[in-house]
Amino acid sequence: MASNKSLLILPGDGIGPEAMGEVRRIVNWMEDNRAVSFDVDEDLVGGSSIDKHGIPVTDEVVEKAQNVDAVLLGAVGGPKWDNLDFSIKPERGLLRLRKDLELFANLRPAVCFDALVDASSLKPELVSGLDIMIVRELTGGVYFGEPRGIEDLGNGVRRGVNTQVYTTPEIQRVARVAFELAKKRNNRVCSSEKANVMESGVLWREEVTKIGETEFPEVELSHMYADAAAMELVRKPKQFDVIVTDNLFGDILSDCAAMLTGSLGMLPSASLGDVDETGRRKALYEPVHGSAPDIAGQNIANPIATILSYGMALRYSFDMGEEADLVETAVQKVLASGIRTGDIMSAGMTQVSTTEMGDAIIRELDKANG
Amino acid sequence: MASNKSLLILPGDGIGPEAMGEVRRIVNWMEDNRAVSFDVDEDLVGGSSIDKHGIPVTDEVVEKAQNVDAVLLGAVGGPKWDNLDFSIKPERGLLRLRKDLELFANLRPAVCFDALVDASSLKPELVSGLDIMIVRELTGGVYFGEPRGIEDLGNGVRRGVNTQVYTTPEIQRVARVAFELAKKRNNRVCSSEKANVMESGVLWREEVTKIGETEFPEVELSHMYADAAAMELVRKPKQFDVIVTDNLFGDILSDCAAMLTGSLGMLPSASLGDVDETGRRKALYEPVHGSAPDIAGQNIANPIATILSYGMALRYSFDMGEEADLVETAVQKVLASGIRTGDIMSAGMTQVSTTEMGDAIIRELDKANG
Ligand SMILES: [Mg+2]
Ligand SMILES: [Mg+2]
Numbered sequence: 001m002a003s004n005k006s007l008l009i010l011p012g013d014g015i016g017p018e019a020m021g022e023v024r025r026i027v028n029w030m031e032d033n034r035a036v037s038f039d040v041d042e043d044l045v046g047g048s049s050i051d052k053h054g055i056p057v058t059d060e061v062v063e064k065a066q067n068v069d070a071v072l073l074g075a076v077g078g079p080k081w082d083n084l085d086f087s088i089k090p091e092r093g094l095l096r097l098r099k100d101l102e103l104f105a106n107l108r109p110a111v112c113f114d115a116l117v118d119a120s121s122l123k124p125e126l127v128s129g130l131d132i133m134i135v136r137e138l139t140g141g142v143y144f145g146e147p148r149g150i151e152d153l154g155n156g157v158r159r160g161v162n163t164q165v166y167t168t169p170e171i172q173r174v175a176r177v178a179f180e181l182a183k184k185r186n187n188r189v190c191s192s193e194k195a196n197v198m199e200s201g202v203l204w205r206e207e208v209t210k211i212g213e214t215e216f217p218e219v220e221l222s223h224m225y226a227d228a229a230a231m232e233l234v235r236k237p238k239q240f241d242v243i244v245t246d247n248l249f250g251d252i253l254s255d256c257a258a259m260l261t262g263s264l265g266m267l268p269s270a271s272l273g274d275v276d277e278t279g280r281r282k283a284l285y286e287p288v289h290g291s292a293p294d295i296a297g298q299n300i301a302n303p304i305a306t307i308l309s310y311g312m313a314l315r316y317s318f319d320m321g322e323e324a325d326l327v328e329t330a331v332q333k334v335l336a337s338g339i340r341t342g343d344i345m346s347a348g349m350t351q352v353s354t355t356e357m358g359d360a361i362i363r364e365l366d367k368a369n370g
Numbered sequence: 371m372a373s374n375k376s377l378l379i380l381p382g383d384g385i386g387p388e389a390m391g392e393v394r395r396i397v398n399w400m401e402d403n404r405a406v407s408f409d410v411d412e413d414l415v416g417g418s419s420i421d422k423h424g425i426p427v428t429d430e431v432v433e434k435a436q437n438v439d440a441v442l443l444g445a446v447g448g449p450k451w452d453n454l455d456f457s458i459k460p461e462r463g464l465l466r467l468r469k470d471l472e473l474f475a476n477l478r479p480a481v482c483f484d485a486l487v488d489a490s491s492l493k494p495e496l497v498s499g500l501d502i503m504i505v506r507e508l509t510g511g512v513y514f515g516e517p518r519g520i521e522d523l524g525n526g527v528r529r530g531v532n533t534q535v536y537t538t539p540e541i542q543r544v545a546r547v548a549f550e551l552a553k554k555r556n557n558r559v560c561s562s563e564k565a566n567v568m569e570s571g572v573l574w575r576e577e578v579t580k581i582g583e584t585e586f587p588e589v590e591l592s593h594m595y596a597d598a599a600a601m602e603l604v605r606k607p608k609q610f611d612v613i614v615t616d617n618l619f620g621d622i623l624s625d626c627a628a629m630l631t632g633s634l635g636m637l638p639s640a641s642l643g644d645v646d647e648t649g650r651r652k653a654l655y656e657p658v659h660g661s662a663p664d665i666a667g668q669n670i671a672n673p674i675a676t677i678l679s680y681g682m683a684l685r686y687s688f689d690m691g692e693e694a695d696l697v698e699t700a701v702q703k704v705l706a707s708g709i710r711t712g713d714i715m716s717a718g719m720t721q722v723s724t725t726e727m728g729d730a731i732i733r734e735l736d737k738a739n740g
Binding site: 121122123126142143145148149150153156157158159160161162163164165166167168169194197198199200201202203204226227228230231234235236248249251252253255256258259260264 | 491492493496512513515518519520523526527528529530531532533534535536537538539564567568569570571572573574596597598600601604605606618619621622623625626628629630634
């Protein structure tokens, strides 16, 4: 069959390459078992790019990332590169990719795995079956707005300034992503800001409302102040379907929601850009967890968040929802069978290595594929 | 004995007057049973002031508030005044008091009452004994910074702007409040910002560090990004003693922490200003809950948050720590005995009215006073 699905794999640093090794086995499984073929390219990002090229990402890799259907990234960073100048640190590679690809919508699922419900700090009945999608605006707002900086006012007094700024097109495009997602989920979007005290929040609410009314009248839209949203996430998280919010509030609410699940180390993410003339949406997928340099190279890391990131790529970049379901179900089944890597190990379970976790997931894929 | 303790009581609207009625009984108890006397004045704020004077707070009341040791406020607002212009709504009375008294430090205790531990959405062992003090900067930051507003850029495009701005004196004074509090608690301050992506956060971190090193070397200071703080509050809240943070992050983190306790309707707050020449610190105390107009006037409201706000006034404005302890212990004992107002009622407990809750607390005060 024709190969038309291009995937750029950037394993990065720390446990990134090991976790990505298990993803490659699942990519191979897809090619062997489903009517599909991927053009897979692999390259460097982060510390591994610094070691070879002196910079955390090369123009060539950025160019490649611009021209594939999806980028899958492992993790970047580690103590080896901690003392480098801020401008060439491993993390800058990731930031440059996000910026150059204009990945403005960060999708952060907060899903509670049935088998891991006891790992949550919340009572089991509040998180069992939890499945929230937080859509965080990623390229605007107070982390990027100008003017910014620290100014000397004389007499030892200084002033620190950042600017929260959003234009209507910035709000509209991320709102559209949230509404589209809701249509494939439970048809509900909750938009969060502080319109009671911030004009940027007033504008946010007006624009999201407009997009909802004119383009997605079938999706139920509600609004919640960001402080109330933090409270409601803690009180009754299952009330939410899709939450759309700005860069700053999304930073806090997505992490808060992820922690509620008790499975922080298991969660994937996606960062999406605009749809181009060919109908392709720029996209980068990566686990929420970091590079865990302390356990790198020991074949003990948990590859599930990276595998689920590939699952998100299947769903959102390759329109392969059925295959994405296969991957997610296989992970659920492996966990239900008591198989655990060290990070999620608990009494009575079976501890396995990174590659053994990959084996177990592939066994479940085989079973499901009959 | 000489009366030198002045207290301005502003019952406000909704359940405010009922709750404040129980506070007045406890003020009387203090005068009858402890070597103390209060000059108590009472006046109007919010809707009740609008009904009489046409504005939510008069200059005369603001003047009074400037000249007492402590202001104790019930609650403001209700549907009766919902359609008034923004500038004369009940809430503006409270905002004007905060502004004119320059109440820059908002103290939000997150305390879990032993008897109510099951009301938390978190597992009991994570919140039992929880006692955090969040100090939120209240008069600066992005809710007040200029420039602000919504601008028309033409072609149907608009831009919303708010400005996050802090000067070093603003950071220093709220940091001092936090360190002073920590000295009377467990000697630990955690400062929270986003110094990794915001210059205003860099300045915040530098100034808090400087105040800690030069003025409070005996207090242990740590720093945590605001998104990580939201996660850690959910994961393991008892790790914190005092948290100091800016207006925006404090808005979210204080509500998140309050919700963790499961006793949101039971929590008091304090807003403190600067110390004047006479050594007096301007201060306003109020429950976190609102005016609950739907249950007003029925003698069923829970007066505990207002009573505990008076307890905070005893501790922070009147230097009566022993009497504050008496009040807090009495509340704990009443709850432990199974007495509940309707809002916190559960199976097997005894439901009482507002005044009966006041009776029960005074009975415990009598017992403790021997
Ligand atoms: Mg974050
Ligand atoms: Mg709030």
